[in-house]
Amino acid sequence: MPASDKDFSDEDMWRMVLYIRNLPRAGSLGEPAVYGGSAK
Secondary structure, X not given: OOOOOOOOOHHHHHHHXXXXXXXXXXXXXXXXXXXXXXXX
């Protein structure tokens, strides 16, 4: 990943890291209704 060239402060970068680390794993919330083929 290219350097940010100080577009973000160190605090902002750590906030983004924590946000990304705490996102749910892909697929852990199940299949979205829109992909299931059943209209409600």
